[in-house]
Amino acid sequence: MQTKLLEKLCCPFDKGDLNAHIFRESESGEILEGLLTCPACNRYYPIIYSIPIMSPDEYRERQLELPILERWGLKVDARSNSFVLEAENKQKLPGSGV
Numbered sequence: 001m002q003t004k005l006l007e008k009l010c011c012p013f014d015k016g017d018l019n020a021h022i023f024r025e026s027e028s029g030e031i032l033e034g035l036l037t038c039p040a041c042n043r044y045y046p047i048i049y050s051i052p053i054m055s056p057d058e059y060r061e062r063q064l065e066l067p068i069l070e071r072w073g074l075k076v077d078a079r080s081n082s083f084v085l086e087a088e089n090k091q092k093l094p095g096s097g098v
């Protein structure tokens with residue numbers, strides 16, 4: 001996704017503005033991998049293969065996201081059903097790219 005699209009995205013849960021943490025970017029400034037976080041509800045939305053995963057919780061496949069989050073160095077509880085980012089993970093995120 002293009003960085004400028006970030007301004008148009010909001011949290012599907014509360015419509016809050018999202019913070020972007022970029023892990024991998026293309027030379028043209030496209031975000032290939034990253035994490036969007038909502039400061040209001042603390043949910044996270046990964047950007048994988050340049051596509052932001054922004055479905056409501058009940059339509060997300062946690063098992064598919066886990067290996068990617070782990071590759072980014074984030075620790076997630078495989079048994080939990082929440083998409084809320086824990087405090088210890090927040091500290092590992094690269095700074096906001098917006």
Ligand SMILES: [Zn+2]
Nearest residue numbers: 011014038041
């Ligand atoms: Zn939210």
